[in-house]
Amino acid sequence: MEFLKNSWWKIFGVIILLYVIAGGLLFEAPQLPVIRESVRNIYFHVGMWFSMMFILFMALFFSLLYLRYFRPDDDLKAVTAVKTGLVFGTLGLLTGMIWAHHTWGSFWVNDPKLNGAAVGMLTYLAYMVLRGSVDEQDKKARLAAVYNIFAFVLFFVFIMILPRLSQGSIHPGIEGNPALSTGDLDPRMRKVFFPAIAGWIIMAWWLFRVYFRILRLRKNIDELNEND
Amino acid sequence: MLSEIGHMIRKEITLEWREKFAFNGVLLYLVSTVFVCYLSFARLIDVPTWNSLFWIIMLFAAINAVLKSFLQERDGRLLYYYTLLRPQSIINAKIVYNAVLMAALGMAGLLVFVSFMGNPIQNMPLFMLNMLLGVAGFSSVLSMVSAIASKARNNFTLMAVLSFPLVLPLLLVLIRVSAAAIGGAGLMEEIPNLFVIVLLTGITLVLSNILFPYIWKE
Numbered sequence: 386m387e388f389l390k391n392s393w394w395k396i397f398g399v400i401i402l403l404y405v406i407a408g409g410l411l412f413e414a415p416q417l418p419v420i421r422e423s424v425r426n427i428y429f430h431v432g433m434w435f436s437m438m439f440i441l442f443m444a445l446f447f448s449l450l451y452l453r454y455f456r457p458d459d460d461l462k463a464v465t466a467v468k469t470g471l472v473f474g475t476l477g478l479l480t481g482m483i484w485a486h487h488t489w490g491s492f493w494v495n496d497p498k499l500n501g502a503a504v505g506m507l508t509y510l511a512y513m514v515l516r517g518s519v520d521e522q523d524k525k526a527r528l529a530a531v532y533n534i535f536a537f538v539l540f541f542v543f544i545m546i547l548p549r550l551s552q553g554s555i556h557p558g559i560e561g562n563p564a565l566s567t568g569d570l571d572p573r574m575r576k577v578f579f580p581a582i583a584g585w586i587i588m589a590w591w592l593f594r595v596y597f598r599i600l601r602l603r604k605n606i607d608e609l610n611e612n613d
Numbered sequence: 614m615l616s617e618i619g620h621m622i623r624k625e626i627t628l629e630w631r632e633k634f635a636f637n638g639v640l641l642y643l644v645s646t647v648f649v650c651y652l653s654f655a656r657l658i659d660v661p662t663w664n665s666l667f668w669i670i671m672l673f674a675a676i677n678a679v680l681k682s683f684l685q686e687r688d689g690r691l692l693y694y695y696t697l698l699r700p701q702s703i704i705n706a707k708i709v710y711n712a713v714l715m716a717a718l719g720m721a722g723l724l725v726f727v728s729f730m731g732n733p734i735q736n737m738p739l740f741m742l743n744m745l746l747g748v749a750g751f752s753s754v755l756s757m758v759s760a761i762a763s764k765a766r767n768n769f770t771l772m773a774v775l776s777f778p779l780v781l782p783l784l785l786v787l788i789r790v791s792a793a794a795i796g797g798a799g800l801m802e803e804i805p806n807l808f809v810i811v812l813l814t815g816i817t818l819v820l821s822n823i824l825f826p827y828i829w830k831e
Contacts, residue, residue, distance in 0.1 A: 452827055500785075508778040515775060518765040528761050531824045535757060536779060538820055539813070543782035546809060 398587030405432075405581040415571040419488055426484045428577055432585035433477035434502075440470040440589050441509075445537045448530040460526035461604065463533060464516065465597040467509050473589055474506050498556035501544040508536045617698050621706030628685075629714070636714070639678045643722050646670050651729040660733050664792050667726055668784060672751070674718055679711050679755040680772050683763035695829075704756065704825040708818070712752035719744050735797030743794060746807060747787040750814040754779050757821045760828050783813050 389396075409428040417424060444466035451459040481499070482492045493499065515532055519525040629636055650666055658666075686694075694703060723744070727734075734740050755776055762772040790806045 504778045504781050511774045511778055515761070515765060515771065518767055518771055520766075524764060527827055528764055531827050532761055532775065535820050535824060538816060539754075539779050539782065542813065542816060546782075546812075 394587060395591055398584055398591060401580050401584035402588060405577055405584050408577045409581065412577060413573055415573065423484055423487050424574075426480060427574065428581040430477060430480040430484055431578075432581045433473050433480060435582050436585045436589035437470050437473040437477055439586050440466050440473060440593060441505075441537065443593070444470060444533060448533040451526060451530045452534075455523070455526075457522070457526065458601070460530065461600055462597055463530065465593055465600055467512055467533070469589060469593045469596055471506070471509055471513075472592070473585075474502070474509070478502060478506065496556050498544075501540075504543060505540050508540050512536065614699065614702055617702035618706045618709065621698070621702060622710050625706065625710040635681060636678075639674060639718060640721060642677055643670065643674045643718065644725050646673065647722070647725050647729050654730075658730055660795055661792065663730060663733055664788060664795060666730075667723075668788050668791070670726070671719060671722055672780065672784060674722060675715050675748075675751045675755060676773060676776060678714055678718055679752070679759050680762075680769060682707055682711055682756060683759045684768060686763075691829075700826040700829045701822050703829070704760065704821050707756045707760075708753050708821065711756050712749045715748040715752055716745055719748050734795050736794045736799070739798070739800055739803060740791055740794040742800075743787060743790045743803075743807065743810075746810045746814070747783065750783045750787075750810055750817065751780065753814055753817040753821060754783065757817070757825065760825060764828065783810065786810055786813070 405428055409425050414422065414424050444463050447459045447463035447466060450456070451463060481502070485494060485499075486492050512529060512532055516525055516529050519528055647670060650670070654662070654666075758772060758776040758779065762768045762775060765771055786806055786809050790803050790810070793803050793806075
């Protein structure tokens with residue numbers, strides 16, 4: 386019972402994702418010109434971006450908490466979230482590039498949505514570089530938290546405003562959240578799409594928790610070694 | 614608050630005047646880059662390239678100019694400010710001062726650039742307005758990043774790496790507006806884009822004022 390009590394959401398997430406993978410590949414999907422069967426990628430590609438945004442929001446939240454209470458654990462949570470976010474960001478880019486290769490004919494096209502994604506990745510890689518160049522623990526945490534908040538707000542404004550200003554994007558979902566607005570998505574796909582989003586977010590949360598425990602253990606080991 | 618900012622700005626200008634070589638250095642950097650571009654491109658350069666080249670050169674010159682704004686402050690002097698001023702006064706003064714510095718740099722840069730690469734600009738007032746707004750935006754982002762980078766090792770690389778993704782949104786809008794200005798678009802057509810520049814600058818200013826105190830306290 387103890388196991389079920391602590392891990393019911395993990396089991397739930399795994400079941401959802403198994404359903405998404407099976408259903409995403411097997412269920413009926415609309416046959417659109419050019420896109421054809423690759424439309425199934427929506428369950429994976431969009432899920433990656435939703436999880437990334439979710440986890441980056443968490444990073445922002447923990448950075449704010451750190452600047453409020455200066456607890457080292459909050460800083461560690463913020464880094465963990467950024468690293469997890471980078472994993473999902475990379476996966477989102479990769480799934481997107483494969484998709485773009487099949488439908489638009491090249492791995493990368495000059496488009497506000499894609500460039501926004503690239504800028505986001507660059508921002509968080511810069512965040513990691515910043516952490517690497519400061520030695521003192523609390524100074525590192527403080528500077529990183531400040532940069533994270535600063536960068537997140539600008540990044541968010543960028544991906545929200547710029548695509549709307551430019552005359553056109555070939556990436557769908559120009560007026561807001563891709564695939565979420567009701568007219569956008571074929572009703573047959575919704576029964577896999579919404580579980581997919583939930584499943585990937587659960588997976589991101591799980592990954593974050595495991596990663597956080599690993600990083601905390603590693604940090605504790607380092608501190609013990611220093612004290613010897 | 615305002616008088617504190619005023620005093621800080623006056624101090625910055627005095628210092629800059631005493632150490633003219635720093636500003637001259639950036640100016641020379643600007644002229645050299647323009648000259649390198651002039652030599653490496655053919656004389657007849659198409660307008661989009663002209664435009665992007667101008668802004669890329671401006672961006673690098675701006676990063677160079679702002680880089681030293683916090684590095685030159687030694688620890689002792691920072692401690693002295695700490696007893697005198699509110700942190701917000703310091704960051705605001707730096708932002709205003711850097712904006713003025715960059716505006717001067719931008720004007721000089723434009724002059725050099727136009728004389729080497731030719732002048733395709735049809736709507737000069739709009740181009741200037743765009744440049745001045747852009748300079749204010751650059752200054753607010755870069756001053757804050759310079760404050761962060763000055764606390765860490767290998768500053769120049771870090772400054773560039775940290776500021777590129779943050780400046781990029783602004784840079785894209787600036788390039789778009791200045792392309793329109795070169796093409797001879799009227800002021801009214803570009804109001805939405807100019808508004809975005811002002812909005813981005815405003816957001817950056819607010820964030821700088823909230824976040825700077827956390828960087829500053831050791």
